[in-house]
Amino acid sequence: MKKQNISIAIVQNEQQQLLISRRQKGQHLAGKWEFPGGKVAEGEAYELAMLRELKEEVGLTATKYKLFDSLQFDYDQLKLNLHFYLVSEYSGEAQSLEGQEVKWISPEQLKDYDFPEANVGVINKLL
Numbered sequence: 001m002k003k004q005n006i007s008i009a010i011v012q013n014e015q016q017q018l019l020i021s022r023r024q025k026g027q028h029l030a031g032k033w034e035f036p037g038g039k040v041a042e043g044e045a046y047e048l049a050m051l052r053e054l055k056e057e058v059g060l061t062a063t064k065y066k067l068f069d070s071l072q073f074d075y076d077q078l079k080l081n082l083h084f085y086l087v088s089e090y091s092g093e094a095q096s097l098e099g100q101e102v103k104w105i106s107p108e109q110l111k112d113y114d115f116p117e118a119n120v121g122v123i124n125k126l127l
């Protein structure tokens with residue numbers, strides 16, 4: 001099966017908090033907490049996909065960011081290539097644009113939220 005490319009934004013605010021959101025009913029991994037992001041479109045650059053998803057899901061425009069981690073993870077039938085970017089500067093206020101729960105938490109709080117298995121290594125790097 002073809003690997004699906006996913007681009008993800010780990011947004012950090014001035015208080016060093018991180019932005020997380022909750023996957024909704026009907027979505028793959030419903031109920032899990034995540035960093036905003038989604039599928040890279042055909043022919044789209046990973047970085048542009050991250051910028052687009054961040055804007056579409058929570059209304060933020062990233063202005064300073066760097067690649068934080070890239071990894072492969074297979075969920076049964078679904079094979080993913082995940083590209084995580086750390087966003088350190090942005091404009092706008094985080095909003096819930098898709099009806100999802102959205103919140104800012106400190107890095108120490110990450111362990112209190114249930115994230116997808118693919119995120120374990122990334123979360124350990126953020127703690």
Ligand SMILES: Nc1nc2c([nH]c(=O)n2[C@H]2C[C@H](O)[C@@H](COP(=O)(O)OP(=O)(O)OP(=O)(O)O)O2)c(=O)[nH]1
Pocket residue numbers: 006008027028029033034035036037038039053080116117118119
């Ligand atoms: N956004 C995001 N997705 C993650 C994380 N960890 C993880 O395994 N995933 C998986 C869940 C999904 O299978 C895939 C992300 O795709 P998505 O469902 O968000 O895609 P999308 O935003 O384009 O949404 P859709 O319109 O296609 O429903 O990556 C994470 O931290 N953030």
Ligand SMILES: [Mg+2]
Pocket residue numbers: 036037038039053057
């Ligand atoms: Mg998404």
